[in-house]
Amino acid sequence: MTDGWISGILRWIGGRRAWLGVAPARQDLSRAVHPGGDPGVVFASRGLSKIYRVGEIDVVALRSVDLEIREGEFIVLLGPSGSGKSTLLNILGGLDAPTSGEARFRDHNLVGASEQLLTQYRREHVGFVFQFYNLIPSLTVRENVALVTEIADHPMQPEAALQLVGLEQRLDHFPSQLSGGEQQRVAIARAIAKRPDVLLCDEPTGALDYRTGIVVLAAIARINQQLGTTAVVITHNAAIAAMADRVVHLADGTIARISVNAARQAPEEIVW
Ligand code: ADP
Numbered sequence: 001m002t003d004g005w006i007s008g009i010l011r012w013i014g015g016r017r018a019w020l021g022v023a024p025a026r027q028d029l030s031r032a033v034h035p036g037g038d039p040g041v042v043f044a045s046r047g048l049s050k051i052y053r054v055g056e057i058d059v060v061a062l063r064s065v066d067l068e069i070r071e072g073e074f075i076v077l078l079g080p081s082g083s084g085k086s087t088l089l090n091i092l093g094g095l096d097a098p099t100s101g102e103a104r105f106r107d108h109n110l111v112g113a114s115e116q117l118l119t120q121y122r123r124e125h126v127g128f129v130f131q132f133y134n135l136i137p138s139l140t141v142r143e144n145v146a147l148v149t150e151i152a153d154h155p156m157q158p159e160a161a162l163q164l165v166g167l168e169q170r171l172d173h174f175p176s177q178l179s180g181g182e183q184q185r186v187a188i189a190r191a192i193a194k195r196p197d198v199l200l201c202d203e204p205t206g207a208l209d210y211r212t213g214i215v216v217l218a219a220i221a222r223i224n225q226q227l228g229t230t231a232v233v234i235t236h237n238a239a240i241a242a243m244a245d246r247v248v249h250l251a252d253g254t255i256a257r258i259s260v261n262a263a264r265q266a267p268e269e270i271v272w
Contacts, residue, residue, distance in 0.1 A: 042198060042230050043069040043092050048101035050087050061087040063253040074224045075232045076241045079250030085234045086202055093126050093200045094118040127191030127199045131206040133183040135175040142171040145190045152194035161193035165219040181212030185219050192223050199223060201233040217243060217267035239272035
């Protein structure tokens with residue numbers, strides 16, 4: 001693969017900034033505006049409900065969820081499969097809309113926001129990490145991260161993002177030359193290279209063995225601590241909860257309880 005081909009892709013993406021919702025009618029979602037709100041709160045949901053209609057059947061995924069998440073917090077969403085964790089994360093990340101209730105990022109209501117504004121919100125403020133890495137196999141590690149930094153406003157260098165996840169030695173490798181855990185760390189570097197305010201992770205260790213999972217969790221904890229990025233991590237593994245500031249226990253679409261960890265455990269100390 002030639003450099004020209006890569007820069008062609010990057011130019012193509014750059015040329016579609018307007019199409020991606022960047023250029024026109026820019027609205028300010030910055031951290032400066034908090035009229036009447038608590039400046040320390042990043043996410044607030046009130047009475048958040050989500051009902052999926054499948055044929056004749058209503059599936060209730062969230063039932064009147066009230067939650068506040070503060071700047072710089074490390075939150076674990078813990079609960080069994082089907083308890084509503086992904087639905088909540090997707091609504092906070094602007095990927096899904098609730099059936100009723102309020103969901104705010106700082107003082108901006110995500111509910112009822114236009115697709116264009118939600119696109120802008122996701123691109124500028126949210127880093128997503130999913131169970132599967134979604135890397136482009138024909139691009140190197142560095143190029144996979146550069147695809148995102150090219151369309152961000154104040155990105156870090158791909159090399160700096162990859163250093164944060166401990167992959168500075170693997171810049172020119174292709175995804176197929178990396179282990180699952182290393183690929184997930186590239187996905188994390190890609191998510192944080194645009195300096196998002198929040199990092200939303202849906203079962204980031206779900207496809208990984210124990211030891212590899214710890215390395216991935218350590219990378220997320222380092223980003224939370226060194227960059228101050230608010231982190232929300234979904235898991236059904238109760239042991240992982242020990243690394244959070246607060247643990248939101250979900251059951252059957254409701255918050256059963258929220259527990260506070262007096263001291264956060266380092267991922268390397270966690271055993272499951
Ligand atoms: P979790 O992340 O805790 O596993 P989810 O938020 O994925 O839970 O799902 C909560 C409930 O909503 C489940 O009963 C699930 O089957 C249902 N659900 C999730 N997404 C959809 C969808 N797109 N269509 C119908 N039902 C859905």
